[in-house]
Amino acid sequence: MNIGEAAKAAGVSAKMIRYYESIDLIRAPVRTASGYRVYSAQDVHTLRFVGRARDLGFSIEEIASLLTLWHDRSRASADVKRIATQKIATLEAKIGELAAMAATLRHLAKNCNGDDRPECPILSDLARPGQGGGRI
Numbered sequence: 001m002n003i004g005e006a007a008k009a010a011g012v013s014a015k016m017i018r019y020y021e022s023i024d025l026i027r028a029p030v031r032t033a034s035g036y037r038v039y040s041a042q043d044v045h046t047l048r049f050v051g052r053a054r055d056l057g058f059s060i061e062e063i064a065s066l067l068t069l070w071h072d073r074s075r076a077s078a079d080v081k082r083i084a085t086q087k088i089a090t091l092e093a094k095i096g097e098l099a100a101m102a103a104t105l106r107h108l109a110k111n112c113n114g115d116d117r118p119e120c121p122i123l124s125d126l127a128r129p130g131q132g133g134g135r136i
Contacts, residue, residue, distance in 0.1 A: 010047035
């Protein structure tokens with residue numbers, strides 16, 4: 001199948017397929033004499049794997065590790081579990097940070113009169129020295 005058909009079958013864009021190939025995340029497919037990519041069912045299966053891993057928040061580096069483990073039939077499931085549990089910890093930390101941000105904004109919005117006066121605790125907090133600098 002061509003790149004458009006493979007993209008549709010795998011649920012990823014053709015642009016992402018080209019990107020994954022360019023960074024050697026997936027192998028380059030066979031090409032016709034005229035240079036068109038030809039994807040196999042196995043290629044689509046791999047693309048689905050990558051797409052699902054991306055949907056779960058894995059980085060390109062983590063996906064590369066998972067692909068290596070997926071193709072290694074002598075792998076230890078402990079290696080796969082380690083990557084997954086590390087991702088869980090990262091996601092849970094991010095959830096905590098986002099919840100704290102939401103709570104702070106909720107508090108600031110609650111204390112803002114939202115009227116025609118210029119006083120605004122939201123802007124005052126954003127401008128307060130010693131705050132910020134840390135990005136999520």
